[in-house]
Amino acid sequence: MARKLTFRQLQVLILAAWHDLSFKEIGAEAGMDQKLVSHYLRRGEVNGEVFQRLLRAMKCRPAAVRSVAACLEALEALEKAMDLSEEELSLIEEAALESSRLTREILSVAARRSRSGPMATGYPQTSGLFLARRRADELWSRLHGLNAEARLAVVQVAEEFQVWPLCERVCEESRRAASHQVEELEEATVLSRLAREIAHRVPGPEGWRNRLQGYAAAHEANALRVAGELKAAASAFAAAKRLWQSGADPAGILDPGRVLELEASLRRDLRRAARLRTGTGRRWLARTAPARVSVRTRRRDENSASASAQERMRREHLMARLFRALSGKTQKQFGKETGVHPNLVAQYELGQILPGPARLARLARGASLTVVDGDEILRLADVLRGAGRLGREEAEDLDDLGERLRALISRSRRRLLTLPLPESLPKPGDRVHAGELWRRLKELDGETRRVVVRVAEEFQDWALCEAVCEESTRAASRKVEEAAALAWLAREIADRVRGPEGWRSRMRGYAAAHEANVLRVSGELRAAEIAFEQATRLWLSGADPAGLLDPGRLPDLEASLRRDQRRFAEALTLLDAAMAVGRRPERVLTNKGFTLEVMGEYERAVETLLQAEPLLDREGEPRLWYHQRFNLAVNHCHLGRYAEAVELARQVRALATGLGDATFLIRVTWLEGRIAAGLGRPEEALRLLEEARRRFAAEKMSYDVALALLEEAVLLLAAGRTAEVKALARELTQVLESKGVHREALAALRLFQEAVEREEATAELARGVLRYLFRARHDQGLRFEPSTRQT
Numbered sequence: 002m003a004r005k006l007t008f009r010q011l012q013v014l015i016l017a018a019w020h021d022l023s024f025k026e027i028g029a030e031a032g033m034d035q036k037l038v039s040h041y042l043r044r045g046e047v048n049g050e051v052f053q054r055l056l057r058a059m060k061c062r063p064a065a066v067r068s069v070a071a072c073l074e075a076l077e078a079l080e081k082a083m084d085l086s087e088e089e090l091s092l093i094e095e096a097a098l099e100s101s102r103l104t105r106e107i108l109s110v111a112a113r114r115s116r117s118g119p120m121a122t123g124y125p126q127t128s129g130l131f132l133a134r135r136r137a138d139e140l141w142s143r144l145h146g147l148n149a150e151a152r153l154a155v156v157q158v159a160e161e162f163q164v165w166p167l168c169e170r171v172c173e174e175s176r177r178a179a180s181h182q183v184e185e186l187e188e189a190t191v192l193s194r195l196a197r198e199i200a201h202r203v204p205g206p207e208g209w210r211n212r213l214q215g216y217a218a219a220h221e222a223n224a225l226r227v228a229g230e231l232k233a234a235a236s237a238f239a240a241a242k243r244l245w246q247s248g249a250d251p252a253g254i255l256d257p258g259r260v261l262e263l264e265a266s267l268r269r270d271l272r273r274a275a276r277l278r279t280g281t282g283r284r285w286l287a288r289t290a291p292a293r294v295s296v297r298t299r300r301r302d303e304n305s306a307s308a309s310a311q312e313r314m315r316r317e318h319l320m321a322r323l324f325r326a327l328s329g330k331t332q333k334q335f336g337k338e339t340g341v342h343p344n345l346v347a348q349y350e351l352g353q354i355l356p357g358p359a360r361l362a363r364l365a366r367g368a369s370l371t372v373v374d375g376d377e378i379l380r381l382a383d384v385l386r387g388a389g390r391l392g393r394e395e396a397e398d399l400d401d402l403g404e405r406l407r408a409l410i411s412r413s414r415r416r417l418l419t420l421p422l423p424e425s426l427p428k429p430g431d432r433v434h435a436g437e438l439w440r441r442l443k444e445l446d447g448e449t450r451r452v453v454v455r456v457a458e459e460f461q462d463w464a465l466c467e468a469v470c471e472e473s474t475r476a477a478s479r480k481v482e483e484a485a486a487l488a489w490l491a492r493e494i495a496d497r498v499r500g501p502e503g504w505r506s507r508m509r510g511y512a513a514a515h516e517a518n519v520l521r522v523s524g525e526l527r528a529a530e531i532a533f534e535q536a537t538r539l540w541l542s543g544a545d546p547a548g549l550l551d552p553g554r555l556p557d558l559e560a561s562l563r564r565d566q567r568r569f570a571e572a573l574t575l576l577d578a579a580m581a582v583g584r585r586p587e588r589v590l591t592n593k594g595f596t597l598e599v600m601g602e603y604e605r606a607v608e609t610l611l612q613a614e615p616l617l618d619r620e621g622e623p624r625l626w627y628h629q630r631f632n633l634a635v636n637h638c639h640l641g642r643y644a645e646a647v648e649l650a651r652q653v654r655a656l657a658t659g660l661g662d663a664t665f666l667i668r669v670t671w672l673e674g675r676i677a678a679g680l681g682r683p684e685e686a687l688r689l690l691e692e693a694r695r696r697f698a699a700e701k702m703s704y705d706v707a708l709a710l711l712e713e714a715v716l717l718l719a720a721g722r723t724a725e726v727k728a729l730a731r732e733l734t735q736v737l738e739s740k741g742v743h744r745e746a747l748a749a750l751r752l753f754q755e756a757v758e759r760e761e762a763t764a765e766l767a768r769g770v771l772r773y774l775f776r777a778r779h780d781q782g783l784r785f786e787p788s789t790r791q792t
Contacts, residue, residue, distance in 0.1 A: 009047040013055050020059055031058035071101075090313045096288050100406075108413055124209050126164060127252050131359055131373065137166035141174070143456040149191045151452045156198050158441040159457035165213055169359060170221040171196040176263075179227045186228055193221040212248025216255050223263045227272055234267055245440040256357025259417050262342055276517015312391075319772065320375040321349035321356050324368040339367040352538065377407055391678050426733070427500060427549055435464035437727045439472070447486035454493045461497035463508055467550065470495065470515040474558075475624060477522045479664045485523070488516040497544045507543025507550060510536045521562045526745075530566075557592060566777055572596050587616035591629045593648045598632065599779040603639040610636070627656040627665060634672055639775075643679030650676055667696045671709055690716075704778060707736050707750055711771040718764040723757075730757040746777050747786035 002783060006014070019025060027040040039045050041055070056066060075094065082090060124132075140162055144152050156162050175192035178185035200217040218241035225234035245260060323348065327333045332350075336343035341363060348354040349364075356364065358372070365372050381404060438460055442450050454460045473487035495512035498505055517532035533555075540555055556579040565573035571694050576593045580586055590613035597606035610633045619626045634649035650673050657665035673687030694709035710729060717726045733754045753770045756762040770785065778781045 006043075008070075008073060009043050009045060009052050011073055012054070012066065013042055013047070015069050016059055016061050016065065016071075019065075020061075022059055027055060027058050030060075031055055049222075055710075066402070066720070073607050097744055104409075124206060124249070124251050127254070130254070130499070131642045131666050133164075133166045134170070134362075137164070137170040140164075140167045144295075146454070147452060149195070152195055154196060154445055154449045155453050155456055156195060156202070156315060158445070158453055159459060161457060161459050163199060163204070165200075165203050165205075165209075165254070168196050168199040168203060168213060168217055171199060172217055172259075173221045173359060173620050175224060176259075177340070179224055180746075186224070189227060190224040193217070193224045199220055206249070206430075207251030208247075210248070211244050212250045212255060215243070215245030215248055216260065218244055219260045219263050223266065226267050226367070231271055233265070235271065235288075238264060238267055253355070254358070256344055256360050258354055258357060258360055262345060265342070266614050299601070309348065315352060316376075316379060317350045317356055317361060318349060319345070319379060320361060320372070321364055322372065323375055323378065325350070325508075327368040330367075335364075335367055339363045370697075373411055380407075427504060427547060428548070429549060431462065431464040432467070435462065435468045438462060438465045439468050442490075447490070450486075450490050451493050454497065455492065461494060461499065463495075463498045463500070463549070466491050466494040466498060466508060471511060473515050474518060477519060479662075481523055482518065485519045488512070488519045491515055501544070503542075503544030504546075505543070506539050507545045510538070510540030510543060511554065513539055514558050518558045518561065521565055526562065526566055529562050533562060551584045553579035553581075553585060553589060556581065557585075557589050560592060560596065564599055569596065569600050587613045587618075587622075587629075588625060591625060591632065592617070594629070594636075595632055598636055598639070599776075601776065603636045605637045607633060607640070621662055623656055627653055627660065629654065631665075631672065632669065634676075638675050638679060641679065643676050646672070647680075664700065664702075667693055667700070667702075668705075670696070671705070674709070675712060678712065678716055683720065687713055687716055703736050704746070704774075708771070708774055710736070711753070711767055711774060714757075714762070715764050715769040715771060718767055720763060723760060723762075724756055726762060730754050730762075743777070745784050746774060749773055749777070 016167045017023075024038040024042070025035040027033075031038070031053075038055070041051055047055070052067045075097070079090060079094070082093075085093070092722060108494035132659055144155060144162070147155070159685075169538050169733050171192050175189045175196060178189035178192060189768045196217040197214070200210070203213055218237060222237035222241055225231075225237055241260075253322075325332065328335055328338075330338065332346045333343045335341075336346045341360060345354065345356075345360075346364075349356045349360075361372050368375075442453060442460070442465075445453065469487050469491040473484045473491060476484035476487060491512040494511075495505075495509045513532060517529045517536055518525075519530055520529035537555065537559075545552075556575040560572045560575035560579065563569070573593070573596065574598065576589055580588045583589055590609055594606045594610035594613065597603075597609055610629055613629050617626050618631060630649050630653045634646040634653065637643070637646040637649070650669065653672070654666070654669045657669050670689055671693035674693055676687045677683075677689060678686035690713045694706055694713070697703075697705040697709060710732065713729060714726055717723075717729065730753070733750055736750060749770050753762060753766065756766060773783070773785045777785070
């Protein structure tokens with residue numbers, strides 16, 4: 002007799018057949034011999050470790066494994082049900098299959114609704130309220146631990162927090178804090194203002210937005226009341242009422258009883274309780290609370306078209322009665338425990354006012370239940386009342402089955418809400434929204450930006466990380482502190498990007514390379530080298546199937562490090578590699594041209610920069626265009642081709658003016674001074690160089706100050722104006738005391754200053770120091786030899 006296969010063996014065999022995989026293919030993926038796989042699945046035992054190994058080899062989804070298990074369990078149940086006929090079994094399995102289909106459909110819809118989708122533009126509806134409010138709970142949990150300024154910043158820039166359920170939840174938190182009087186009064190005020198901020202940003206029809214803003218304003222007025230500012234509170238409540246009255250809430254989402262309760266507290270504090278008891282203080286609310294109906298009206302309309310609506314209202318009244326009854330407390334005790342005024346509890350139970358969703362949820366918590374639980378209890382009562390045709394035992398069985406199934410689906414829906422957002426593969430279209438995300442972040446300070454990224458999922462976006470990395474490289478040549486802050490922000494985003502682990506590793510490597518670049522620009526070359534090694538490991542361990550990130554970016558950035566380390570051969574090799582695999586040859590060529598300039602190979606630098614020229618997009622990348630034009634002009638000056646540099650200088654000035662970049666404009670002024678000197682216009686050159694020097698000094702760009710100063714000294718010494726050179730040399734003191742010039746360059750400047758003081762300085766010495774400074778800027782180990790011409 003053939004040996005019966007085990008449950009695990011059957012699962013693997015069915016899944017292998019479904020995926021059309023042979024034992025050989027499974028073994029190759031699992032690192033097993035084909036015969037060993039066959040042995041496990043035909044004759045041997047499959048323990049837990051082997052089972053998981055085989056499933057991983059087939060790349061089986063956990064849900065598929067459970068589906069096969071359900072199929073096998075159904076077959077097993079058929080074998081055990083020997084006392085049932087074939088017709089009975091067929092009917093049972095048909096019902097079980099249909100029940101499974103319905104459950105899958107219900108939970109699939111719930112899963113999709115549990116995600117943060119696009120914001121609604123119409124009036125909110127009652128469907129999906131439970132999920133919307135659970136989502137608000139999750140959003141509040143992310144905001145809760147932040148300080149007031151950070152919460153406000155998140156709400157102002159993150160659209161996922163600009164939703165009405167969160168506004169409602171924050172209003173509730175404000176009311177709770179206000180109920181503690183002095184202890185949490187400040188928090189109540191802060192929260193009410195946060196709610197107002199959310200309300201002003203919630204999308205939708207104007208009527209709905211006015212209603213929500215009125216609701217939030219009422220809570221702000223309540224905070225003023227608790228603070229004892231009654232006059233201000235009365236004024237704020239009047240404004241809240243005007244907003245509420247001018248708004249609309251067709252589905253009755255917001256609880257009108259809450260606004261009434263808050264106004265009642267204000268009237269009480271203003272000693273106007275009499276007016277509230279007569280009802281005159283409620284007339285404005287009556288026009289906007291269609292759920293408040295009298296018993297007489299219900300009886301009159303019993304046979305009208307609105308009878309079904311009245312039935313729905315009575316159901317919530319019944320729930321209010323049910324929750325208090327199950328609590329075993331009086332209306333006064335129950336009201337005190339739930340934070341609902343006892344008079345309102347009485348009106349709910351009498352059917353005079355409809356309890357809103359938030360208030361009903363509080364009543365449910367008073368009975369240690371949820372609104373869903375209360376609805377299930379009432380449904381069960383309806384079934385029991387209508388079960389007359391069934392025997393008592395059969396009715397109880399059906400009721401029990403229904404209750405268990407509803408409880409199962411309810412639990413599953415709640416678990417869906419706790420799951421993280423599903424991983425999604427990145428795509429080029431994601432870049433479209435990145436610019437808008439950066440625009441919202443840009444005006445915030447560095448710490449607030451990072452807070453927003455940590456709590457707002459919409460900012461945990463790979464395309465935003467890429468854009469921030471680009472901003473970091475742009476800032477690196479001008480403001481290292483800003484570049485560092487942007488690189489840290491990119492890392493924060495990369496650490497939170499969703500998707501497959503391989504993609505996340507690739508993204509972290511990309512961001513880490515930009516952190517390493519900031520270290521390089523800061524002069525921390527050894528730390529930058531270590532950081533680049535870590536970035537490369539992350540990059541190589543990752544994957545980018547869609548080819549979204551530029552593979553030439555890392556070797557391009559690392560080449561800049563090798564250049565600063567004077568490892569020029571390695572730098573050029575890396576740049577060639579970047580050209581071979583990268584998507585931005587114009588950027589690589591511009592970098593290569595600058596590397597050749599640092600090497601002193603000005604002719605090759607000009608050739609390389611000219612190769613980049615036809616590839617550049619002046620409109621799309623004006624900054625890169627500026628760098629190519631500027632560097633080309635500088636190299637022409639090094640070669641003494643000042644006439645060729647004139648037109649380039651005109652172009653870069655126009656570019657810098659269009660970009661509005663102050664640093665670029667200062668450098669252009671310095672360049673124009675050099676060109677004027679080379680063309681034999683010393684007075685114009687001195688004027689331009691002095692202007693550039695003053696502005697460099699204002700920006701604390703000490704090395705550039707020294708370059709401009711030496712350019713001036715060359716001209717003055719050549720003209721024999723030594724007295725002016727002495728005055729100029731005294732300004733070197735500030736440069737010598739700065740932290741922007743490295744040790745060897747400081748030594749050369751001191752030597753020149755001393756020569757001026759001894760009246761031994763010559764134009765040739767000034768030129769020698771100037772040539773040295775150009776080379777030493779990117780070679781901090783290069784020493785100045787006054788007796789040797791610096792080349």
